Amino acid sequence: MSRKPPQPLHPLLSATSLVPTIQRLLAAESSLLDTLTSSIPPHEARYATVILPIQESQDATQAAAGTFSMLRYSGPPDKATRDAVAEAQKLWVDADAERLKRGDVYALVQAVWDRDEEDVSEEGRRVVEDMWLEFRHAGHGVLDREGVEGYLARRTRIEELKRMFQANLSRDHGGVWFAEDELSGVPEIESSRWGRDAGRVFVKLDRAGYDAILGYADSSETRNKMHLANEDRLQGNVGLYKQILLLRDENARVLGYDSHAAFRIRRRTAPSTAWVGEFLNKLSEELLPHGWREIARLGKIKKQHLESRGEEGGEEIMAWDYYYYTRLLEQESAVDQDLVSEWFPLRHTLQSMLDLFHSFLGLQFVPVPDQDLEGKIWSEGVEVWAVWEGRGERRGEFVGYLYADVLYREGKYRGNCNVNLQCGYTKPDGSRVNPATILMCSFNPPTASSCALLKHREVVTLFHELGHALHDLVSRTRHTRFHGTRVTPDFGEAPSTMLESWCWMPAELVRMSRHFTRVDESYMTAWKEAHPGRELPAEKMPVEIAENVAESRGLNRALWFLRQLVFARFDLEVNTQPSTQALRELDEVALFNELQDSLSLRPSPDQKGYGFVHSNHLISLYDAGYYSYLSAQAFAADFFEANFAKDPRDPEAWESYRRGVLEFGGGKGEMEIMRGFLGREPGTGALLRSLGLREDE
Structure with a gap:
């Protein structure tokens, strides 16, 4: 396809141009607010004359925020760019605080809110409500001018603390030295990545190193050594987190809320913090008996394994045992994750997933040629596709751009996420600005003998983020x-959680698969040298292997949910303390470890872990909202059971899902979207049935 997209690739801003660009955009928005407040008295304020111009200004500047968000996650290698990103972000946060200080702007927004114009579209009415809430949640209508300024000063300080917290996450956290004989069981493809010196091996404290040691090292002492080092890292974030908690609590209480969670729930789908607490408690009650059975099964495998090695030991599964014996359990179920990964080379798997969306929705993903990417991508290896409509009445329309930055590198965000580079919107002249979105992942890079390969859980992660x-x-x-x-x-x-289901369907796994030896002739040569006399594996994953992977979905699933409940219960607890004094006296480390012992069922008796500060989830967006990962599981199971269970490839079902859920974004109430799509209130029944905790109804 040789069509040229009607919208150019998003321009990159250099270290020297980023800050001046942000300053210019923020000055223009401030000027607009000055014009509106000086020319429109509150009694004449209307949606079309106040809210719409402000929102259209924000539409036009969003891409700039997307740019420094991208740069923050991608980890620029040069200090000049990192400093420019930090300065740009500070300018943005400070300007937002200045905007929300303005009582004259609030007066106009309040007037439009009170007017409640009937001829405004549903999305427009949501814009009014959201803008009004921004000012109300900054203290207007509740606090006097001095109180508003104090509130916003605390909020600005929170943003500063969050940046410090995030900077700590992005830094290299060192590693652990091991003797060669301590690494018995670790595959060569993993250990070949690590540095060596005088017979010792240095394993970095990153996800790849942690997974390799905890999942493969035969020695319990080796696994425990890595586990303790990992749990001990990022202690500096604990103090930052405490400061954030206290400032958020203070801000919520001065606005009249009982807690930060009560403040946040106002802009959530869940109706109340009490509903969230009840939801989490019910899940815990349902899951714990099943979790204990799963732990007992692992304990038996541990005992058998130790006896086979002539070692003593009981059946208790410690925190550093879980991944190792889960792997052995998978092997008992005929699932060898290393073998499975050979059929999921990263680049091929990603392309196969795009092919699935072509089949499901008719979307066409056309690679942007390398020569068109010069000066448009932030790191070598970033891929870009132009996306087009391939069927129906919109056939031939440009949809947007998809970027993929999927390999780990130093300084980059260590997790996996999706970043909005450019949000879609309609300009005042009626023309469309199409979205540009980024898969930002940190999967292991290639080795000397193989391309980058994905374990099955990473296939699930990639499809989730692609969702x-x-x-x-x-x-x-x-x-x-x-x-x-x-x-x-x-x-x-x-x-995106619903889409994970396709990664557990044998037919889809076979479709997505391709043995890495077929990706490049050099890999085939290396494989033959390493396996003399053996026949090459099939190009496509054998059906029986795909079926075994699919059947393994139920393995330790209750324990996975219980692990999520540790964070969800912790997050709710710290954000619903009865008083500021109670929060000040709360020992977050002790609470987190108590919940780990009681819910994850994997004790670590001699170690206080700091896992709650190992990612930014509890400080950004999901603060007082980590339960979202569990409620999303319930909603996702409902979506799948109602629309896709009979035929996961049904084009009509996919079109219904696209039109009835995805296209709305947040322009319609989320609960209203779900009711409209399901024809009823969403519930937990489908989730519990999928877990085998409830009979079919």
């Missing part, structure tokens, strides 16, 4: 405020 990107691409809101994944977090994870 967020799909949500971004097909959303068709008028404004950026509610585009794509800009929805309440307790709903926003549901669409």
Whole structure:
């Protein structure tokens, strides 16, 4: 396909141009607010004359925020760019605080809110409500001028602390030295990545190193050594987290809320913090008996394994045992994750997933040629596709751009996420700005003998994040405020979580697979040298292996949910303390470890872990909202059971899902979207049935 997209690739801003660009855009927005407040008295304020111009200004500047968000996650190698990103972000946060200080702007927004114009579109009415809430949640209508300024000063300080917290996450956290004989059991493909010196091996404290040691090292002492080092890292974030908690608590209480969670729930799908607490308690009650049975099964495998090695030991599964004996359990179920990964070379798997979306929705993903990417991508290896409509009445229309930055590198965000580079919206002249969205992942890079390979859980992760990107691409809101994944977090994870189901379908696994030896002749040569006399593996994953993978979905699933409940219960507890004094006296480390012992069922008796500060989830977006990952599981199971269970490839079902869920973004109430799609209230029944905890109804 040789069509030229009607919208050019998003321009990159250099270290020297980033800050001046942000300053210019923020000055223009401030000037607009000055014009509106000086020319429109509150009694004449209307949606079209106040709210719409402000929102259209924000639509036009969103891409600049997307740029420094991208740079923050991608980890620029040069200090000049990192400093420019930090300065740009500070300018943005400070300008937002200045905007929300303005009582004259609030007066206009309040007047429009009170007027409640009937001829405003549903999305427009949501814009009014959201803008009004921004000012109310900054203290207007509740606090006097001095109180508003104090509130916003604390909020600005929170943003500073969050940046410090995030900077700590991005830094290299060292590693652990091991003797060669301590690494018995670790595959060569993993250990070949590590540095060596005088017979010792240095394993970095990153996800790849942690997974390799905890999952493969035969020695319990080796696994425990790595586990303790990992648990001990990022202690500096504990103090930052405490400061953030206290400032958020203070801000919530001065606005009249009982807690930060009560403040946050106002902009969530869940109706109340009490509902969240009840939801989590019910899940815990349902899951714990099944979790104990799963732990007992692992304990038996541990005892048998130790006896086979002539070692003594009981059946208790410690925190550093879990991944090792889960791997042995998978092997008992005829699932060898290393073998499975050979059929999932990263680049091929990603392309296969795009092919699935072509089949499901008719979307066409056309690679942007390398020569067109010069000066448009932030790191070598970033891929870009132009996305087009391939069927129906919109056939031939440009949809947007998909970027993929999927390999780990130093300084880059260590997790996996989706980043909005450019949100879609309609300009005042009626023309469309199409979205640009980024898969930002940190999968292991290639080795000397193999391309980058994905374990099955990483296949699931990639498809999950691609689900967020799909949500971004097909959303068709008028404004950026509610585009794509800009929805309440307790709903926003549901669409991508639902897509994970396709990674557990044997037929889809076979379709996505291709043995890495067929990717490049050099890999085939290396494989033959390493396996003399053996026949090459099949190009496509054998059906029996795919079926074994699919059947393994139920293995330790209750324990996975219980692990999520540790964070969800912790997050709710710290954000619903009865008083500021109670929060000040709360020992977060002790609480987190108590919940780990009681819910994850994997004790670590001699170690206080700091896992709650190992990612930014509990400080950014999912603060007082980590339960969203669990409520999203319930919503996702409901979506799948209602629409896709009979035929996961049904084009009509996919079109219904696209039109009835994805295209709305957040331009319609999230609960209303679910009711409209399901024809009823969403519930937990489908989730419990999928876990085998409830009979079919």
